[in-house]
Amino acid sequence: MKKFLFCAAMVAAMLFTACGSKSEKTEDNAKIQEMVDLINAKAAEEGNAEFTASVRGNDIVLTGEVDESDLPGGMSVKALTAMLNAAGDEVSQMFAAELMSDMDDEDRMMIEFLRENKANLIFHFIGQTSGEEGEFTLRYDQLPE
DSSP states (O other), X not given: OHHHXXXXXXXXXXXXXXXXXXXXXOSSOHHHHHHHHHHHHHHHHTTOOSEEEEEETTEEEEEEEEOGGGSGGGOXXXXXHHXXXXXXXXXXXXXXXXXXXXXXXXXXXXXXXXXXXXXXXXXXXXXTTTOOEEEXXXXXXXXXX
8 A cells, every 4th residue: 555655646746746827816825836836837938838837825836737557546636636645744745855856956846935924835636537536735834945
């Protein structure tokens, strides 16, 4: 079971190797909104329109479509996110480590920003075929040093 959870976390991490194309303006935390605007500007500059970064309260939400055929064992988006959320801190830490495995200075700046502002990173998955949605929250205190 542990190996399966690890594989699912790795698949989920690979699905979100990039983020942002436009921002959904809200009346949320202005500092967080500034960071989201930077993420989205960088993604637009790099021509990456696969994901959208937005603000929800004090958190950054990365929303993107997932090709369900890439999920392990025919798993649904809801099943994957439910499993990731139920797996607890160990999988969150593995997810964070994989996601940030090739961190550059911009990644380090974002991680530090998230920690300083106690902002979580929420991955909002949407199934390309089914339209099914699910979320996995990576808490700021689970991010690598």
